[in-house]
Amino acid sequence: MLKRYLILLIPIYIFANTILIDANKKFENITPYINYFLDEKSQYDINYILTHKNLFHKSNKNKLLFGYKYNSSLWIWIKLKNPTNKKIVKILEYDYPIQEKIIIYDIKNNSIYFNGYFSKKFPPKYITHPIKLTFFPYETKEFIIKAKDENVGLIAKLNLWNIDEFEKNNENKKLINILFLGGMLALILYNIFLLFLTKDITYFYYIIMVTTFLILELFVSGFFPLYIQNFYLTKIDLYVLLLIMAFSMIFFASYFLELEKKFSKINNFLIYVTLFIFILFALNITDLVSTYIQRFFYLFLFVLLIAIGIYTFVKGNKQAKYYIFGWILLLVSAILLGLNQAGIIDWIDNFPYIGKISIFTEALLFSMALSARINTFRDEKEKAIEMLLNIKDQEKLKLEEYAEKKTKELRYALDEKDVLIKELHHRVKNNLQIIISLLRLQSDKIENKKLSQILLESENRIRALSSVHEMLYKSDNIAEIDAREYLENLVKEISLSFSYKENIKVTVISNAKLSMDKAIYCGLIINELITNAFKHAFDDNHGEIEVALIERPKDYELTIRDNGKGIGNSLNFGNSLGIKLVNTLIKKQLKGTIEVISEDGTFYIINFDKK
Numbered sequence: 176m177l178k179r180y181l182i183l184l185i186p187i188y189i190f191a192n193t194i195l196i197d198a199n200k201k202f203e204n205i206t207p208y209i210n211y212f213l214d215e216k217s218q219y220d221i222n223y224i225l226t227h228k229n230l231f232h233k234s235n236k237n238k239l240l241f242g243y244k245y246n247s248s249l250w251i252w253i254k255l256k257n258p259t260n261k262k263i264v265k266i267l268e269y270d271y272p273i274q275e276k277i278i279i280y281d282i283k284n285n286s287i288y289f290n291g292y293f294s295k296k297f298p299p300k301y302i303t304h305p306i307k308l309t310f311f312p313y314e315t316k317e318f319i320i321k322a323k324d325e326n327v328g329l330i331a332k333l334n335l336w337n338i339d340e341f342e343k344n345n346e347n348k349k350l351i352n353i354l355f356l357g358g359m360l361a362l363i364l365y366n367i368f369l370l371f372l373t374k375d376i377t378y379f380y381y382i383i384m385v386t387t388f389l390i391l392e393l394f395v396s397g398f399f400p401l402y403i404q405n406f407y408l409t410k411i412d413l414y415v416l417l418l419i420m421a422f423s424m425i426f427f428a429s430y431f432l433e434l435e436k437k438f439s440k441i442n443n444f445l446i447y448v449t450l451f452i453f454i455l456f457a458l459n460i461t462d463l464v465s466t467y468i469q470r471f472f473y474l475f476l477f478v479l480l481i482a483i484g485i486y487t488f489v490k491g492n493k494q495a496k497y498y499i500f501g502w503i504l505l506l507v508s509a510i511l512l513g514l515n516q517a518g519i520i521d522w523i524d525n526f527p528y529i530g531k532i533s534i535f536t537e538a539l540l541f542s543m544a545l546s547a548r549i550n551t552f553r554d555e556k557e558k559a560i561e562m563l564l565n566i567k568d569q570e571k572l573k574l575e576e577y578a579e580k581k582t583k584e585l586r587y588a589l590d591e592k593d594v595l596i597k598e599l600h601h602r603v604k605n606n607l608q609i610i611i612s613l614l615r616l617q618s619d620k621i622e623n624k625k626l627s628q629i630l631l632e633s634e635n636r637i638r639a640l641s642s643v644h645e646m647l648y649k650s651d652n653i654a655e656i657d658a659r660e661y662l663e664n665l666v667k668e669i670s671l672s673f674s675y676k677e678n679i680k681v682t683v684i685s686n687a688k689l690s691m692d693k694a695i696y697c698g699l700i701i702n703e704l705i706t707n708a709f710k711h712a713f714d715d716n717h718g719e720i721e722v723a724l725i726e727r728p729k730d731y732e733l734t735i736r737d738n739g740k741g742i743g744n745s746l747n748f749g750n751s752l753g754i755k756l757v758n759t760l761i762k763k764q765l766k767g768t769i770e771v772i773s774e775d776g777t778f779y780i781i782n783f784d785k786k
Contacts, residue, residue, distance in 0.1 A: 192254060193254045193255075194209075194254060194255050194256070196258070196265060198259065201336070201340040202335070202340055204237055204334050205333050206236060206332050207237060209234045210231035210233055210234065211231060211239060211252070212232065213244070214248040215247050216246060217246055217247060219248075219250075221280060221321070224319060231252055238332040241328070241330070243465070244328075244329040249329055250320070251320040251321075252317075253317070254315065255267075255316045256310075256314070256315040256316075257310035257313060260312040261312060262311055263309075263310045264307065264308070264309050265307075267306050267308050267333065269304040269305075269322070270332040271303070272292070273292055273394065273395060275291055275292050275323065276322065276323045276324070279318055280318060280319040281317075282318065283316055288306060291304055291322075292400065297400070298401060298404075302349065303397065305341065307338070320333075325410065326407075326413065327413075351531065352396055352398045355534075358535050359385065359535060359538060360389075362538050363386060365542065366542060376430055377427065380427035380430060383423040384420060385541070391420070392531060414459050414469070417469070418453070418456045421476060424480060425445050425448065425449055425476075428445070428498075431494075432484065434483070438490075441483055456469075477502060480502055497543050497544030498540075498541070498544055501538075501540035504533050505534065655691075655694075658685040658686075658694070658697070658724050659685035659687075661694060662683045662685055666683060669709070675716075678717045679709060679713055679718050680720070681705065681719075681722065682719070682720070683722050684721070684725075687724045688726065689724075693731075696764045696765050697724065697733060699756065700757050700760050701722060703757050705720060705735065707753060708735075708737045711739075713737075713739045718776075721734075721735070721737075730783060730784045731785065733781040734778065734780050735779040736777070736779070738776040740776075742773055742777050761783070765781075767782055767783025768782050769781045
């Protein structure tokens with residue numbers, strides 16, 4: 176094919192720079208010594224190139240970067256010579272994994288080799304595009320290389336390798352890609368687990384965002400053709416992937432920083448940014464706007480998201496520190512890699528794995544930020560009493576369901592169950608004691624007697640709950656407690672809280688055994704009625720109170736008697752929280768009845784079933 180042009184090659188042969196091959200050099204970047212010509216409109220063929228030596232220029236660069244030249248062709252002229260009397264075998268590598276089309280014209284042997292991303296046979300052995308060259312003693316070889324891209328940036332870097340060193344470098348690249356893929360997949364799977372665990376949509380956008388980073392980086396690294404046949408991202412595919420990446424970045428920032436809730440104006444602004452990105456995408460795929468504008472806008476988006484993160488951090492969102500650092504790291508990497516793809520800088524090639532390191536570090540930081548976010552949410556608790564009632568109801572429901580389902584199995588593990596339930600009561604008791612201590616500390620600091628009295632009453636109510644759990648923890652029988660011991664401890668604590676009324680005597684009579692829930696309800700009722708007697712029944716602070724809880728075959732009878740001044744014949748005498756609580760506990764929780772007799776004091780008679 177090329178024979179008829181050999182005569183025309185003589186002046187060009189003289190023009191080309193001769194690169195002397197050194198057998199002892201394991202690796203050499205020969206890009207600075209080549210000659211190149213950029214055919215802006217791809218209007219010339221090999222015949223024209225062979226006759227126009229004046230089109231070529233000396234490279235003098237470690238890497239040729241032309242940016243997004245979708246309609247251009249790059250021509251490279253190389254002249255290699257073996258200056259020794261020994262045979263030398265080298266690998267000529269076109270070091271750009273996603274270079275789409277490469278045609279190599281061997282001028283001396285009149286041969287043509289097709290290489291590049293689209294020419295690889297599956298499965299390819301190499302990430303880049305090598306060709307094996309054998310040089311006999313004093314032999315000179317001359318090549319013209321044509322490179323063309325229609326979807327990615329036009330880049331050229333040519334290396335000469337010893338075979339063993341090239342094979343080793345290729346395997347190292349594969350290993351780095353696999354390690355990067357493994358690390359990123361581990362983070363993605365971990366956050367998928369957290370997504371299903373927490374139902375937090377922030378994790379969904381994080382997963383989408385990190386997945387787009389992963390796909391783009393592995394594509395640029397030439398990883399996919401090694402394992403997936405005919406895999407390639409066209410220009411439209413890349414635009415769609417970048418669009419998904421941008422949307423996921425915006426929505427991730429919005430939900431992670433809680434912009435809709437705390438910074439609604441910023442969130443509304445990001446909605447307009449999202450709309451603009453979609454318009455830009457539509458203009459890109461119709462070639463009305465250049466790729467450069469798209470890339471620079473995405474860099475602006477990085478800067479915008481960092482600025483928003485800094486603003487929210489200043490406003491008190493401490494979780495934003497991970498967010499800010501992660502975006503800054505990724506922004507620097509994206510700027511450097513983007514400028515490299517655009518053909519503006521080439522020194523980034525000295526750090527070949529900066530993209531992978533930045534993406535993985537950023538993904539790790541965001542994952543840490545999401546974990547910190549979970550911990551923050553866990554620290555936000557409801558009010559103390561609401562939390563206590565929720566825990567009690569949940570634990571009770573779990574224990575009842577578990578006991579009903581596993582009755583037969585639990586017979587063989589009774590001791591273990593007892594230990595676990597005792598530990599539960601012990602922890603609940605400790606939590607209640609903490610609440611009591613907090614109320615007491617608060618009460619000591621309050622000078623208002625009315626407020627102090629309210630805190631004291633709350634303290635006594637919680638102590639009535641705590642005593643039940645303490646007795647169940649200490650008792651060998653965790654199903655029920657001795658009512659007499661429980662009530663004696665309870666009235667003792669109430670009497671101590673009214674130590675200034677030491678002449679009021681309280682006695683307890685009981686033969687009953689109570690379940691945990693009935694003990695709690697009875698304790699709260701007794702606490703309210705005895706406290707009411709201490710406060711209102713005895714003007715001279717002298718008197719007697721009797722508490723009796725009698726267990727009968729089908730029901731219980733609880734009586735509370737004092738010899739004070741009396742209150743009337745019903746519980747409708749007051750609207751206090753304590754009286755309302757007594758009525759609610761008797762009628763709705765114990766499903767019982769109450770009778771009040773006010774003769775020579777006050778006499779409460781409460782009856783409720785055992786069921």
